[in-house]
Amino acid sequence: MGTLDDLRNQRAERAEFEAKIAEVDARTRESVAAAFDEGLHWEAIAEATGFSKARVYQVRKGTRQ
Structure with missing residues (x-):
């Protein structure tokens, strides 16, 4: 196998990794929305996700995917 084959495989x-990340991101958006629907506070959601307050609300609103 040559260098070009290596590059094609990479x-x-x-x-594949990008597709998996997109799947996880979609599930995370759904879970963040569900957490707010359940009445959970943004701080609990931020702690569980590792997101900042701003990021939690971005995910909730669907901005900056």
């Missing part, structure tokens, strides 16, 4: 591997 591109394919990256695409």
